[in-house]
Amino acid sequence: MAFRLEALLQKCASLFHIKQLQAHLITTGQFQFHPSRTKLLELCAVSPSGDLSFACNIFRQIGTPSTNDWNAIVRGLAHSSVPTQAIPWFRTMLRRSQRVDALTCSFVLKACARALALFEASQLHSQIVRIGVEADVLLQTTLLDVYAKSGDLDGAHKVFDEMGLRDIASWNALISGLAQGNRPNEAMALFNKMKEEGWKPNEVTVLGALSACSQLGASKQGENIHRYIVNDMLDKNVIVCNAVIDMYAKCGFVDKAYSVFNSMSCRKNIITWNTMIMALAMNGDGHKALDLLSQMDLDGVHPDAVSYLAALCACNHAGLVEEGVSLFDSMTESGVKPNVKHYGSVVDLLGRAGRLKEACDIIRSMPMFPDEVLWQTLLGASKTYGNVEMAEMASKKLVEMGSISCGDFVLLSNIYAAQKRWDDVGRVREAMKNRDVRKVPGFSYMEVEGELHKFVNGDHSHPNSREIYAKLDEIKFRIKGYGYTAETDLVLHDIGEEDKENVLNYHSEKLAVAFGLISTIDGTPIQVNKNLRICVDCHTVIKIISKIYNREIIVRDRARFHRFNQGLCSCKDYW
């Protein structure tokens, strides 16, 4: 009998089946003690065909639930839309002196990770130690992962360091955690250390490392990982292929990304297509991105909201205004509902084309609440086209929303300055002083012979700092001959003109380019990654540098690639 029930449980495909089996157990008087009852409960609590609230009903009918019965519910809650509910259930277990085991803790920790509940996770950590639950590798890895996912990377590292025994998943969890927690250089360091210690990276390891390379633009290291993947046949895994494509794209090698995309031995999924469309978008390859969007449909993968966003983004970067607008209009017929980001994208598209009225109408008529990004976009476009009324309206909205930023103030004050409305300029500057307008610090990375160099604005910490600044002085001198004048109105500080020029001169991307000029062979391309968008002044200067030093310079900013060559940029000064 027990065997038959087991077999039936495996075939359960609906809540109705579960109910039938439960009814069987009840009517035959076996419910309270049948060995498979817990399995039934678990099935109901966690499987997609189950129902958590019905599982709770079953649970309440159990006279003396076992730890495993409790675990089924806790696990179900951890996977549910209300993961934090797992925590009070856990507390009840402790209060009732119900034995908790490693599994209970594991499920509750998972719940904390999903809820980003760092405090609860650390409390649980103490409980695990206090109760004396045997913390095996799996549980400790879960613990490490929760710390990492809820933002305490140092805590995660500590758990890792104190683990008596580690396995590949423990390394993977920390590498991924560091990569996803914006500490890609540490992720790479750990990845290298892992190899030094003789561990063999698996598909999960390379995902974490590739993600770190993408963020850093570390193409040499990324290529090495790709070679390893091919040799070890890890490229049978779509997820791995997608990560490779993304890595090449973010390191500036769209062609390599495309060749991986084109020669995949496994089936492409929607993420593959979206990654490739986004890659083309970042390179301003608008038409190719649109081609791919229609190809994916033919391949039986239907575009989703992300596909459309990527394609719209491609239209933006390529200046394909009409194409973008009609793509946006076609979304609804294709059954994909535009979200705020899609609206943001068309507003940007129209704004750049100077169609401010239409952009504004879209914001006003959109079915959801327009976030600050939309008004900022409109404000930026108003600046470009010198439309004072529109700019005032957009900044008023931003002030009302309490989300006006430093950059917005600068834009507005520049618009007034262009109209010589000095009183208004003064008023805006005054308003700025009364607010906390802290900027995100800008920094740039550059890879030379597989080694990463990081620069922040005005940085003197680099070992070659003196040569770098000497090179910048040389650049400053040589570009004057090309009619260059600094756009100092972008600098906010109340300092003299010459100092303002210096603030611009020592932007992190300029430092990185100067370092590239002195540390790489003449004629080779220089590649830089920046965390923010490139500024107009740097853009102008780097164009000139590419001409006078005869170098291709590739700058990846927050949104796209700029390829500077012979005094021109691939973005056609439109970004």
Next chain:
DNA sequence: ATAGGGTTAG
């Protein structure tokens, strides 16, 4: 009284 839990791309 069985086993079950951890790391994973846009």
